[in-house]
Amino acid sequence: MSAIKAKHQRLILVLVAVIALIGAGLLAAWALRNQASYFYLPTDMAASPPAADRGVRLGGMVEKGSITTDADGVTIHFIVSDAKARIPVTFKGIVPDLFKEGSGVVAEGKLGSNGTFVADNLLAKHDEKYVPREMKDMTEAQARAAVKETK
């Protein structure tokens, strides 16, 4: 053992400590995977619905063509979906600027017994894509090609 230099002994010690720490961090992150998530996906909510009186968040995409407005003008209905499940949502109030069909949303509220989610607050969730405004005037195919080029 005395053949190992003090410097190398310290290096090994520190490396072992760092590996143990990273392992502990990963374990904690894994244990937190449900608690640390900010919202339920529609799939999660459909599989195991939360209690009716419990405030939860539902996050997903606003389905294209699903937004309808009631006669009072402030109550809206839309469908939040992911690849597998769809959940109808009702909300009364002012929506954020970025709330749009085909884009992300996080709704805070409660799941009613009839399977409709009653939201009392909406947050817009935008994706990681940034597209210049000028491209809006392009046809969809052109814009998609331009976006593809930037990938």
Added chain:
Amino acid sequence: MHGFANPARFLRIARWMTPLLLISGLVLGLGSLWWGVFKAPADELQGETVRIVYLHVPTAWLGMAGWMAVAVASLTELVWRHPLAGIAARASAAPGAVFTAICLVTGSLWGRPAWGTWWVWDGRLTSMLVLLFLYFGYMALASASDQDGQGEARIPAIFGLVGAVNIPIIHYSVLWWNSLHQPPSITMGKSAMAPEFLVPLLIATLGFSLLFGGVVLARMRAILANAQAEARLRRKAMTEDFA
């Protein structure tokens, strides 16, 4: 690397490197901010508010890079006992904390128009706030150990290494957990960001990084000068005592 173990040699290089980094960083950083605010296009969805990205992303990167610098310097201090490593770690903490704070503030200002809220406790925002508190903890430990003398100098280094665990958590928070914050736009070799945004953003990131390097070198020189002045005063006091 031990070529720099001699502080005199380090100081000779740092003397001209410091203004070079500071000036080029300021020119690139401010120039790209100007480009981003006045020349770059508005975003299709977000409109003009997207321009805050040119401050938010570089400061987020440097908040995390600052702690990586603290961790690497701490490792060098613990394993190789490099005389400048502890000084480099101490010099990196304050600018890292400032950049982290700017990232949090600009993110909050951006969150209001983009998401409809100033703050949420999702994984990304919370882990970034934890990083700010880690910086505060590190700076408090470092200043306490400096007053204690040399014996306790390794405690902030251990803290610097332990705190590095938070860096991958920040990075992967948006991938591991559902979060309001979107996943990264720029990943290895590809970008979901159009080049009109990407080019000024990368230049801003480079500029702020140079600025960060300049500030760290300037602070290292200040710490060394302080130590030198204190040693001189101590010597003077000793000779006066014996006179």
